[in-house]
Amino acid sequence: MKKIATGNKAVAEAVKQAVPTVVAAYPITPQTEIVEQIAEFVSGGELKSRYIPVESEHSAMAACIGASITGIRTFTATSSHGLLYMHEMTNWAAGARLPIVMANVNRSIGPGWNIWAEHTDSLQERDTGWLQVYVSTVQEAYDATIMAFRIAEHNDVLLPVMVNLDGFLLSHIMQPLDTVEIGDFIPPTHLPYAIDVKNPTGYGGLTGTEEHYKMRWDIERSMRDSVKVIEETEKDFAKRFGRRYGFTENYQCDDAEVIVVAMGTLGKEAEVAIDLLRKEGIKAGSLRIRWLRPFPNLKILKGKQVVVVDRDYSFGRGGILATEIMAQTKEEVFSVIAGIGGQEVTFEDVAEFVRKRRIGTEVWFGVSNNV
Amino acid sequence: MFEIRIHSRGGQGGVTAARLLALAAIHDGKYATAAPFYGAERRGAPIVSFVRIDDKPIRVYSQIKKPDMVVVLDASVMDVVDVLQGLKSGGKVLVNSQQKKEFGGYLSSNVDLTGIALKEKLVVSGNPILNTPVIGALAKMGVVSVDSAKKAIREMFSDERNVTVAEAAYKEMSA
Amino acid sequence: MLKCTSACAGCSDSLALRYVLKAAGPDTVLVVPACCTSVIQGIYPNTAFNVPVYNIAFGAAAACASGMSNAFRAAGKKTNVIVYAGDGGTLDIGIQAMSGAFERGTDFLYICYDNEAYGNTGMQRSGGTPLGAKTTTTPAGKTEAKKDIDAIIAAHDPPYQATAAAAYPQDLFKKVQKALTFRGPSFIHILAPCPPGWRYSTEKTVEMGKLAVKSGMWVLYEREYGKLTIGAQSKVAMKKPIPLEDYLAPQGRFKGIDPKTVEIIRQRLAKNLSKLAAEEAAP
Structure with a gap:
């Protein structure tokens, strides 16, 4: 359907298609419109998600982690200081192999306070184990967010994905947006190691020197495997919806x-x-x-x-x-x-x-x- | 590419006017972007927003430096801002005013958007609505088609008076 | 909980947790921030716990549990989500996330087991360390009083909050069972004496908890929808307390404490008891 939307709105529309069970988020300029829009979708019954209005970004990511490990789909959005504040938890999310999707609206870092576009925020998350994609149009923000869920949750990936869009330049600009009904484009979430009270497991406890580096290697292996998954996902997206992207x-x-x-x-x-x-x-x-x-x-x-x-x-x-x-x-x-x-x-x-x-x-x- | 800069004060609907205009242009089958240039979110402060309309996808994100057209929703802004800055020679100026003001080297038009809104009692939080009537004026100037203008207004507003004021502005527009 | 945790001898954290898990039953997930309990589970791939345990960063337990609880409820599951956190992870670094989770009415039980210092890193001072206690970062004794986390929790007006002690397992067991019947957030604050940290011999762990209650230093109570009920053991202590010195003297951390400081502790103790008595008596 032919619409006009801001980059922020496009991300929220994409989230509406992906239907995460839990969205936990905290407002920050210039991202706020994303979570406001999602909250509106939820309160209006258009989106069947639970929206947790957490008290900080650190808690936003922690709540996504707690929700994700039960085997459901989660989403959050942030920007700049919010992203840096959750840095400890972004590392945790990747280390815990949780397919959380996050939109980051790229904004500069203080001091002094400056709310305009800059990429240093997400680039400081470069080494955390998150997949990162940077978009350049409202349509691409929408498409990339939808694809992010499928890529993150793919069995060969199971890593979090960050969709980055420029603050104001893209978050607040209005451009044409073609929304789609995604149908079965994103398969149901299946986390192989989701919490099961019938099969009690310890997660993230003490890990010795002989095991820890193997887990890190496993992240890198999945990161390498994600190349193929991204290619497949973008190919299928192009086939279904007619828009092709690439690395x-x-x-x-x-x-x-x-x-x-x-x-x-x-x-x-x-x-x-x-x-x-x-x-x-x-x-x-x-x-x-x-x-x-x-x-x-x-x-x-x-x-x-x-x-x-x-x-x-x-x-x-x-x-x-x-x-x-x-x-x-x-x-x-x-x-x-x-x-x-x-x-x-x-x-x-x-x-x-x-x-x-x-x-x-x-x-x-x-x-x-x-x- | 046709580039428009809209001058207004925070709270007057300049950003929404830009969005409406872009939406109407898209309904005309064109490509369009609407971009607000945000400062601190402060009511009453002079602000600008930008609209670009083209036959091809628009890849420019930087601010409009040389507009083809300038729209002034609040004439008092002209006391503090040089609204003509960068305007291409022969470019158009539309001012919300009862009186026509001449700008040397530019094509000047005026329309009393405030009066039109007040006549229909279209006032929100004490501010007469300017963003919908201005689309009617811009349709008269040929920026977008009348049908697309109405369609865009109806998509963004449920109150039909918004279409009424746009039609009124279209009729009252000085040629 | 299985045998063979890697807890210290005489650890009351593991003692308390045994009763917590017994009371909670198998449909339970523990969320554990960095604390002694992250250590005593054992080392990957082994675990001494027979419920799922989600370990999370130090300041994030309540927020993590908040997400987990919402996810379980969205899936129609009644699984108990229990945060089991130390005093550092509760009174200090985790207080923001905890306050947020309580304010949002999260359906979970937050348990703070309080050994009054950062135990697994070798006893550094925390907001829970009492006045006059020596820790590795207060070698001359702490000059500030213990933070009143229960009052902070009470300010959030949860449906249920209680204090307990590892030394009173039946009381603890009942309180955990009760807490889990409420919808929304509940809180249990457990006093958990620590032999190496408090510097007493390991066999005295239970005795130390009892001395704390008998002297009035630790008061057992419940607050249900704002209504306070003081426990029988503490009622006895309020009428006929044992001397404060009987509690302080066996603990190395109070060795050489200045008599003036003891006097301040005594006054604060009395003030706390009369405040609680007044609250209970109020209509």
Whole structure:
């Protein structure tokens, strides 16, 4: 059905299709609209979920964990400080192998208080064992959230999935949204180790040095197996609903000499920059990273000049995306730090990054005088 | 791509006007996005919202710097904000006002949205509703079709008076 | 609970838990934050407990149980969800999640077994450590009083709350059974003397709990829909308490305590008893 919706609303609509038994959440700007909408669906009887209005994000994730281990479907949403506050529990959720789905609306981190888009919040969750996908349109926010449940709950994965969307730029923008009836797209939740009082089991107790690392390896093995599950899920989604995604979205990359890499809405805006550059005769392309965990294969970047735009930073090291890409491609990039704290970055700026690229260097947009 | 910037004050419905306009454009078979530029959520503060309409999917998320059109829902905003900033030469300005104001180099129109809303007693929390009549005015200016405008209003509002005020604004619009 | 837990000799945590689980029956899940009980289950893949035990991070037990209870109720299951947490996980790091779960009317039983310090990390002070007690982080004796968690719980107005002691197993057993009949949150606060932490010999665990009650340092009561009933053992203690020193002297943690501090403890004890007596007598 043809609708218009914000990114937040799209996530809530997707959750309505997935029907989690328990939603536990705490409000935070710019995510609040998601949980408000879900609470409204629940109170209006449109969504048969239990909504637990917890007193903190730490408790939101703890409640999802407690609910999930009984073998049911759970969802929560957060942003920025909320995500960081639940950090202990995001680790627990992955370590406990619980297929919780969470939407994170990417927002910068204080001090000072700033509610605008930035990716550092979710990138600080990079190493927790959560799968992470970054979306760039309202439609994609909807589609990715639906797929997240199926991927998380797949027997070969059984890990939590985080769907990331840019604060305000996507959470509050209105775009066309095509909603679907998912039918049996997400199979019923089946957690093989759900709590069973007839077969009492201890969960997460003392674990010795001979066992703990094997459990960690098991997470990594499932993370690797998730690649196939993501591919299958996206393929089936495309077959049923007509929209195809991928680990990355590549735009004019095949014959490109220089490729811009970014995530989220900036990755979309970059495509407009590519059109501009192509008109000038510059063979440019753009690659938008969708799945950050598991990290995609970026063979396509081999032998190309790469400009990475990071809306995030790891102090003392560099742009997080740039660092990850260099580690995989074993090649230097031109690293641009832009958009932090909601800093305005336009397609014209991105085109300028490409024109003035200096491979092997890093530039902070609007700070260094170089771009 | 046609880009519109809407100036209003917090609580006047500028954001909803942007959403209605985008929805109407989608009903016209086009692509559209509506984006509020939020500051702190403060009633009465000048705010802007943006609408982009195009025949192709819209991939731009940054703020509109060079609008094709500017809509001013509250003329008092013009005392504190340069509403013409970046407006393309020959661009259109629509002001909610009883009097027409000339802007050199731009096509100026005016309509008394406040009066129209008050006539229908369409007032919420003391604020006359401006977001639905303005869609009627914009339909007159050819931004969206009349049918799509009405359809969008009916989808977002159950009170039929919202359609009435849009029709009134359409009729009263200075040419 | 099976035999062979890895609890210390004379541990009253495991003693109390045995009665809690007996009273609760097999359709029960324990939610356990970091505490002595996370240690005494044994090491993976073994467990000494014969109900499902969900171990969770230190400050998260009540929130975890909140999710679990909602999930069970959504599935139409009556399974008892019991948080079994120490004083650190209740009075200190877990208080926010606990307060939230009580405020939301979560259908669960929260049990705090209180050994008055961080026991499994070697006895550091907690909000539950009494005035004058030596711990590894209060080597000269704690200069602040014990936090009144029962009053904090009472402020949430749960349908049922009680105090108990590992030294009075029948009383504890009955209170757990009763607590589980209420819909919504209930709370039981168990005094759990700890031989290595309180520095007394292991065979005196039960005696230590009894001395606490007999001296009036620990009062056994129930509060049902706000109505307080003081237990018979504590009634006796209120009429004819044993000297406070009889409770303090056998414990190494109070060794060398300043007489002025003892006097303050005595005054606070008396104040607490008269407050409870007045509450019970009120119409």
